[in-house]
Amino acid sequence: MMNCKEAIRLMSEEMDRDLAGSDRFALRLHKLICVGCRNYHKQLTFLRQACQQPLAADDITPPPPI
Ligand SMILES: [Zn+2]
Incomplete structure (x- = not known):
């Protein structure tokens, strides 16, 4: 059985690429x-x-004028 460390590694890999079927x-x-x-x-x-x-326009705070 896979341990948590391995599972977490696979989960982050899964974000970037498709895992092999067995994984x-x-x-x-x-x-x-x-x-x-x-x-x-x-x-x-x-x-x-x-x-x-994408950030909603309302969430963007304009930089203060210098
Ligand atoms: Zn676990």
Whole structure:
């Protein structure tokens, strides 16, 4: 069985490239039984989406005039 360290490594790899079928399967299995890694994956996905979202114009504070 895959350990958490391995699972976390695969999760970050998965963000950048498609995993091999066996890795993907092992990771999915690990997330089924491991709450910690399931939560970690949720956070990772959330953070990634947050980073990719373009900033709304309202959120941008113009630099103060010099
Ligand atoms: Zn785990």
